[in-house]
Each structure stands twice: as structure tokens, then as C-alpha cells.
Amino acid sequence: MSQLHVPTMAEMMAKGExxxxxxxxxxxxxxxxxxxxITKAVVKILNNCSVNFAVLGAEESCSGDPAKRAGNxxxxxxxxxxxxxxxxxxxxxxxxxxxxxxFNTLKNEYPELGGNYEVIHHTQLIQELINQxxxxxxxxxxxxxxxxxxxxxxxxxxxNDVYEAPRSLIEKLDAELVEMKRCKTNGLCCxxxxxxxxxxxxxxxxxxxxxxxxxxxxxxxxxxxTGCPFCNTMLTDGLKNFNKENDIQVLDVxxxxxxxxxx
Amino acid sequence: xxxxxDRSDNKAERWKTMALVALGQKKxxxxxxxxxxxxxxxxxxxxxxxxxxxxxxxxxxxGHRTFAAALGGFYTFMISFIExxxxxxxxxTVAFLARRNLLKLPRLNMKELAGWPKKDANLILLxxxxxxxxxxxxxxxxxxxxxxxxxxSYNFAISSWLGPLLFDGLSxxxxxxxxxxxxxxxxxxxxxxxxxxxxxxHFHILLAFPNTYYSNLAxxxxxxxxxxxxxxxxxMMDPNADPYAAQPTSDEEPQRFGAKDVTDLTxxxxxxxxxxxxxxxCTSSCPANLTGKKLSPRKIMMDTRDRMVELGDAKRKNGAxxxxxxxxxxxxxxxxxxxxxxxCNACVQECPVNIDPLSIIIDLRRFLVMEESKVPSxxxxxxTNIENNGAPWQFSQSDRGNWIHED
Numbered sequence: 001m002s003q004l005h006v007p008t009m010a011e012m013m014a015k016g017e018x019x020x021x022x023x024x025x026x027x028x029x030x031x032x033x034x035x036x037x038i039t040k041a042v043v044k045i046l047n048n049c050s051v052n053f054a055v056l057g058a059e060e061s062c063s064g065d066p067a068k069r070a071g072n073x074x075x076x077x078x079x080x081x082x083x084x085x086x087x088x089x090x091x092x093x094x095x096x097x098x099x100x101x102x103f104n105t106l107k108n109e110y111p112e113l114g115g116n117y118e119v120i121h122h123t124q125l126i127q128e129l130i131n132q133x134x135x136x137x138x139x140x141x142x143x144x145x146x147x148x149x150x151x152x153x154x155x156x157x158x159x160n161d162v163y164e165a166p167r168s169l170i171e172k173l174d175a176e177l178v179e180m181k182r183c184k185t186n187g188l189c190c191x192x193x194x195x196x197x198x199x200x201x202x203x204x205x206x207x208x209x210x211x212x213x214x215x216x217x218x219x220x221x222x223x224x225x226t227g228c229p230f231c232n233t234m235l236t237d238g239l240k241n242f243n244k245e246n247d248i249q250v251l252d253v254x255x256x257x258x259x260x261x262x263x
Numbered sequence: 264x265x266x267x268x269d270r271s272d273n274k275a276e277r278w279k280t281m282a283l284v285a286l287g288q289k290k291x292x293x294x295x296x297x298x299x300x301x302x303x304x305x306x307x308x309x310x311x312x313x314x315x316x317x318x319x320x321x322x323x324x325x326g327h328r329t330f331a332a333a334l335g336g337f338y339t340f341m342i343s344f345i346e347x348x349x350x351x352x353x354x355x356t357v358a359f360l361a362r363r364n365l366l367k368l369p370r371l372n373m374k375e376l377a378g379w380p381k382k383d384a385n386l387i388l389l390x391x392x393x394x395x396x397x398x399x400x401x402x403x404x405x406x407x408x409x410x411x412x413x414x415x416s417y418n419f420a421i422s423s424w425l426g427p428l429l430f431d432g433l434s435x436x437x438x439x440x441x442x443x444x445x446x447x448x449x450x451x452x453x454x455x456x457x458x459x460x461x462x463x464x465h466f467h468i469l470l471a472f473p474n475t476y477y478s479n480l481a482x483x484x485x486x487x488x489x490x491x492x493x494x495x496x497x498x499m500m501d502p503n504a505d506p507y508a509a510q511p512t513s514d515e516e517p518q519r520f521g522a523k524d525v526t527d528l529t530x531x532x533x534x535x536x537x538x539x540x541x542x543x544x545c546t547s548s549c550p551a552n553l554t555g556k557k558l559s560p561r562k563i564m565m566d567t568r569d570r571m572v573e574l575g576d577a578k579r580k581n582g583a584x585x586x587x588x589x590x591x592x593x594x595x596x597x598x599x600x601x602x603x604x605x606x607c608n609a610c611v612q613e614c615p616v617n618i619d620p621l622s623i624i625i626d627l628r629r630f631l632v633m634e635e636s637k638v639p640s641x642x643x644x645x646x647t648n649i650e651n652n653g654a655p656w657q658f659s660q661s662d663r664g665n666w667i668h669e670d
Contacts, residue, residue, distance in 0.1 A: 006667045027654040029666075036666045057664030061653030069606050070642050071521065071628030073489045075649055077496040108485035113493065154607040159484025185612050186293070189550040194606030198655055199641040202603040205555030212550075 004043050008057040009090045019054040021125075022092045024106065026099035027062050028229035034236070035229035041258040042098050042122050048263050049134040053096075059086050065101040068109065070195040077113060080105075084115035098122040098254060100155035100228045101193075107160070121156055123166040123227050123253050130172060135261060142259045143175040149221035150177065150253075151212070151235060152187035153228035166227050166253045173260050175223075180215040188212050190226075190234035197230050213238025217248075224250045264571065265530030266518070270477040277476045280617070285475040290615040294544070297362075300355040304391070307345075307352035308468070314345050314398070315453065318446060328405075343420035346402065350421055353395045360388050370543035375562040380464065380541055387465045394452050401445025404430055408438035467540035471616045474538040477531055478617040483608045486625055491518065521629025524590040525571045528623060535618040536568035545610035545620060551603040558603035560610035560620035566595035567623060592627050601627045602639055 012019055023042065028035040046053050064079030087095075095117050097103050107119035129135045148170050156162045163184045170177045182188045191201065191208030201207060213235055216224045224235050232250055239245045251259075270277075283289045288305065291298040320329045331338045363371045363384060376384075403426030406417055412435070416423050430438060460466050498504045522528050545560035546552050552559050570591045577587045592598075604624045611619050631637045638646070645655045653660040 004667065008664065025663075025666075027656065027658075030663045031654060031656060031658045031666075036669070039666060055664070055667075057667070058661050060663055061660060062649045062655060064649070066655050067646055067649055068486055069625075070638065070646065071625060071630075071632035072638070072646055073492045073520070073629060073633065074496065075646055077489075077492050078499075079649060079653070081496055081500055104482075104484035108482050109488065112488040154605070154609075155484050158608040158612050160482050186548070186609075188553075189605045189607035189609065191550060191605060194604050195642055195645065196605050198645040199602075199639050201554075202551070202556045202558070202599055204551070204603075206553075208550045208554050208605065211554055 005047050006043055007054045009054045012054045020052040021094045021096055023053050023055050024095050024097035024102055025055055025060060026097060026102045029098055032229060034232060038098055038229060038252040038254055041254040044258045044263040045126060049129045063102040063105040065105045066195040066198060080110055080113050084110060084113060087115060092117055094118045096120050096122055096125045100153040104155045104159050121162055123169055126257055127165045127168055137172055137260050141174060143173045146175045146222040147178050147220060148175045148223045148225050149180055149216055149219045151224055151226040151231055152184060153226060153231050154189050154193050156227055157187055158185060169253050169257055170225055173256060178219045178221055180219055182215055188215060190231040192230035192234050209234035209238040210241055224248060225253050225256055227253050264526055265528060265533045268529040268531055270531060273480055276480055280478050281472055281476040284617055285471040300358050303351035303355040307348035310345050310348055339418055346419055346421040349395045349398055356388050356391045370547040375559055375565060383463050390452060390456060394449060397445045397449035399425060401442050404438045404441035407431060408435055411435055464540045467538050467616060470538040474534055475617045479619055483611055520633035522626035523592050523630045525567060525574060532623050533571060536564050536571060538616050539564040539618055544613040548609040548613045550605055550607060556603040558600045563620045563623055564618060570595050
């Protein structure tokens with residue numbers, strides 16, 4: 001594997017350079033071992049396409065999403081305003097992120113606090129790169145003949161109406177895209193949203209991620225694709241519950257593309 | 264009652280939403296069977312208004328089929344059309360009764376519907392059966408009397424064969440009485456219905472229109488910004504701010520953060536509550552409810568409405584400043600319910616009249632967290648981590664870029 005090239009904003013600025021786009025990594029993408037692999041897959045794609053990007057590194061901080069969903073507007077706005085100060089100091093115009101929660105918050109909730117940026121999800125950026133011919137998948141036989149199902153992250157799908165970008169990427173692979181019975185606008189949550197990721201669920205008769213994993217298993221897919229690090233964790237745990245973690249993979253769309261493009 | 268919220272922008276988009284969602288029933292059709300049954304009732308209800316106007320005109324002028332002469336052949340078509348729709352509506356009503364009481368569809372038999380809501384639903388359906396039966400009695404008896412008096416048949420689609428089937432052989436006097444019973448029965452039922460509406464979940468037939476007009480047009484993932492907090496945070500982050508500066512004086516009582524009671528919700532939240540017809544599509548798509556948690560978005564809306572009615576009655580009786588020491592949060596909605604929400608927006612997506620239960624849930628959370636400091640302990644840890652080290656987990660912010668150099 002070739003060395004990843006990940007410049008930080010501070011390094012770029014020191015050299016007097018300006019990136020075209022900021023890669024907002026997010027807390028999961030920075031700290032969670034599974035999500036770091038997704039982060040690296042995104043970087044591989046960016047590097048391969050020679051995208052002029054940078055990350056904030058240690059200057060990045062939580063977008064504030066879980067605080068806002070948990071009802072703590074103070075913590076959210078403190079985070080948001082500190083982040084906006086950093087982003088504005090670096091004169092950031094465009095942001096890509098692999099986390100739908102950061103995506104939603106930066107895109108929809110920062111403008112009212114003075115942070116105005118063009119924010120896209122990584123599946124949208126990758127779609128753009130492929131459409132511009134910058135990323136080729138011709139050797140991509142990795143997923144030939146496999147069935148892939150896509151789990152819609154709530155904060156990408158219903159919350160922001162992005163349903164097609166991730167699907168169009170899966171269709172670029174030599175694989176069969178199979179839909180779960182609940183998909184797109186009817187997609188079922190993985191159970192992590194609204195700050196649930198950080199607490200035990202209330203008393204019930206089932207865990208939400210088990211209910212959702214059953215939907216995925218019913219498709220007989222070889223791969224469950226998604227576009228959110230939290231969904232990834234929830235569905236991976238769901239598979240473990242059914243002892244299927246060795247038969248079925250949960251992969252981010254960025255990982256599918258990076259694998260298929262032999263990066 | 265209800266806080267201010269501006270929904271006056273983008274009028275073109277609002278009219279379009281109302282036309283598609285309320286008039287066009289767009290969101291009903293994600294579930295085709297109830298959508299078609301509902302469409303039959305809806306269409307019959309709208310078109311029957313023409314016959315209702317004639318019925319009232321006949322009554323006032325002591326006339327008989329006042330519109331017939333002017334409309335000629337079209338009149339026969341119009342009444343036939345109304346009759347066909349009415350028959351479809353009758354079938355739909357029976358099907359709806361069956362779905363509720365015989366097939367016992369899960370979403371129509373949940374515990375929040377026990378008692379009055381269930382009776383309300385059945386009562387409306389029975390009233391609709393009476394309404395339609397009266398029309399057919401009136402038209403049927405009229406048909407038989409008409410022919411008995413030596414005229415040709417009206418040739419209406421339903422009553423011209425149903426009438427003779429039911430009423431053949433009756434005297435002219437009996438037929439006139441039956442026609443009168445049909446007329447009065449239908450008219451009395453219309454008046455009763457109009458008076459009953461505001462007390463019933465059936466109010467949606469009117470409120471669906473303004474409620475969809477005033478829909479949230481922003482992306483569903485965008486939660487409202489709390490401006491009162493923004494001012495505080497700006498003051499906190501401004502190095503030049505004088506912490507001892509006198510607060511700007513104002514006669515207005517400061518609003519509490521979030522919502523504890525219905526008076527803390529926006530007028531749109533309250534309109535949502537009155538618009539809800541308790542169909543339960545929200546609850547049947549709620550991941551928390553599907554997995555046995557207490558949360559039911561429909562119950563959130565019913566509780567909001569019931570609390571509003573209770574508080575309104577109490578204030579009317581005892582004066583506007585009356586406090587009954589009860590609140591929406593606590594007496595109606597429990598903390599367990601609101602903490603079960605994943606904010607996935609499935610309930611908002613599903614609602615056929617664009618009700619937003621999620622914004623109420625979040626405002627209740629805001630009150631609990633910011634006014635009462637009541638937050639599940641794991642979330643308290645998460646919040647502390649964000650405040651201390653800029654991540655929901657306990658990792659140092661300075662390690663945030665470590666992944667770059669890890670294998």
C-alpha cells in the first residue's frame with residue numbers, strides 16, 4: 001500500500017497553500033478503529049484522484065450533533081461556534097465528510113450560527129469524481145456476482161434526501177444491488193441516531209439494530225453497504241448476534257469503491 | 264397559547280405542498296389499500312357537497328330537485344356520480360370498521376386508543392353510514408314515488424334500482440314520509456357532524472389544509488436553532504464582553520428552555536396536535552415502538568392535544584393565570600418515552616398531513632436537559648466528554664490526527 005498523503009490545514013497554510021476541499025473526519029472517523037478504515041478508504045480515493053484536500057487534525061472537534069439531539073443546545077452551540085471560528089480562520093468554502101451526522105449538522109445547522117459552507121457527503125464526492133472520469137473501476141472485479149444491499153443512514157436519507165449517490169456507486173460495481181423491504185424514505189433506523197449511540201436503549205422487547213439486521217439478512221446479500229460509521233457499528237453488532245459476521249461484511253460505500261478500484 | 268414561529272415564507276412552495284399533500288393525498292398512497300378506501304370517502308365527501316347545497320335549497324324554497332331543470336341530462340349524470348361515490352364510501356366505511364374491529368390491525372388497536380379514541384373513530388364511521396343511508400333512502404323513495412305518479416324513472420345509477428328493490432308497493436304517503444326522513448336525517452347528521460368535528464380526531468378534514476400549508480419546508484434533519492442560547496454563547500465567547508454589564512431590561516418574562524407544557528410549544532406544534540386523526544402510521548414506522556419501547560409518536564400528538572384541551576378548559580373556568588400544577592411532560596408524557604427516540608424522522612416522513620412529532624420530543628428533551636439537568640447518566644458522560652475533549656468519547660483532542668500515521 002502506498003503511503004497516505006494527508007496534509008493538515010496548518011501545514012498547508014504554513015506553505016501558503018489552499019486546499020479545494022476540507023475533509024471533515026469526525027469523531028468516529030478519528031478515534032473508532034473500524035471507522036478509521038473508512039477514513040483511510042476515503043483518503044485513498046482522494047489521493048488517487050489527486051484531490052487537493054486537507055484535514056483539520058487536532059484542530060477538529062465534535063460537530064456537536066449528539067449534544068443537540070440529546071437536547072443540550074448550550075454544548076452544541078459552544079462546539080459549533082468554536083468550529084466555525086476555526087473553519088472561517090482557514091477560509092474554508094467546501095467540506096466533505098464521511099459521517100452523515102456531521103454532514104447534517106454542518107450543512108443545515110451551522111448557517112444560522114454564521115457558518116456557511118458547501119457541505120457534501122463522501123458518496124456525493126466520489127460520484128462526482130467518477131462522473132468526471134477521475135476514478136476508474138475497470139479492474140473492479142472484487143464484487144463480481146455478489147449481492148450488495150444498501151442501508152440508508154437516517155441523517156443522509158430522510159434527513160437530507162440523499163438516496164441516489166450511494167446507490168449509483170454500488171451500481172458502478174459489477175455487483176447486484178438488492179433493496180431491503182424497508183428502504184429509502186421507508187428505511188428503518190439502525191438504532192444509533194438521536195444520541196442513542198451513547199446510551200443503553202430503553203426497555204423493550206428487541207434491539208433496533210437486530211430488527212434492522214433481520215431486514216438485511218432477508219435479502220441474502222453478501223455485503224451490507226452503508227454510509228455512516230454509526231450504522232456500520234450497529235449492523236456489525238447485529239450480524240454478530242446472528243453469528244453471521246464471518247459470512248457477511250458490513251462495508252462503507254467508500255471501502256467498496258476503494259477495494260474495487262484496487263487502491 | 265403557543266410560541267411564535269415564522270412559517271410565512273415561500274408561499275408558492277407552501278401552496279404546492281398543500282395541493283399535493285392535503286388536496287392530492289400524495290402521502291396516503293405509500294399504503295395503497297387504506298389510501299384507496301380513504302380516497303373513496305374523501306371524494307364522496309367533497310362531491311356530495313353539491314347535493315347538500317341542493318338539499319338545503321330544496322328545504323328553504325320548499326322545492327324539489329331544484330337543480331334538475333337547469334342542468335337537464337347533466338343533472339342525472341351528477342347525481343349518479345354522487346351516488347356511485349357514496350356507495351364506494353359506504354363500502355370503504357364498512358371496510359374501515361372491519362379493519363378496526365374485526366381484523367384488528369395492530370396500529371388501530373394500540374393501548375393509547377383504548378376508550379374514547381376508539382369510540383370516536385367508530386362513531387365517525389357509523390355517522391358516515393347514516394349519512395349515506397339517508398341519501399339513498401331519500402333518493403330511493405323519491406324514485407319510487409316519481410314512477411308511481413306516472414313519470415319516467417330518474418335513471419340515477421344506484422337509487423333507481425335500489426329504490427324499487429326496497430320500497431316497491433308502498434303507498435305514496437309512506438314514500439313521501441320516507442323521503443322526508445332521508446332529507447331530515449341527512450341534514451340533521453350534517454349539522455351534528457359539523458358540531459362534533461372540533462371535539463373529534465376527525466377535525467383533520469379541515470385542518471389538513473392549513474397544517475400542510477404551514478409545513479416545515481427545511482430539511483428534516485435540521486433542528487431549530489435556539490436563539491436565546493446563541494446570545495448567551497456569543498456573550499461567553501466574546502473576549503470583550505463585560506460579564507458585569509447590566510442585563511437589558513425587558514418586561515417580558517424570559518421563556519424557559521425547551522418545553523415542559525403545551526404553552527412552551529409553538530402554535531404549529533399545537534395545530535399539528537389538532538390535525539392528528541390518530542391513524543398511527545407514525546407509530547407503526549417508529550423503530551422504538553417496533554421494538555417494544557414505550558414511545559409512540561401518535562401518543563405524543565394525542566397527549567399534546569388532550570393536555571391543551573385540559574389546560575384550556577381550566578383556564579376558561581378559573582382565569583387565564585390559573586395553574587393546575589400539571590404539565591405535558593410528567594403528567595402525560597414520561598421521560599422514558601422521549602429518551603427512546605432515535606430522531607430518525609420516520610414519523611415525520613410517514614404522516615399524511617405533515618405532522619412533526621419529533622420537534623415536540625426534542626423540545627421536551629431540551630427542557631429536561633437544560634432546565635432540570637436531567638439526562639441519562641451515559642449521556643451526561645458523553646456531554647462532558649464533548650465539553651472537555653471535543654469528542655463524545657474520552658480521547659484527547661490532540662490525538663485526533665493520530666490515525667494519519669497509524670497502519
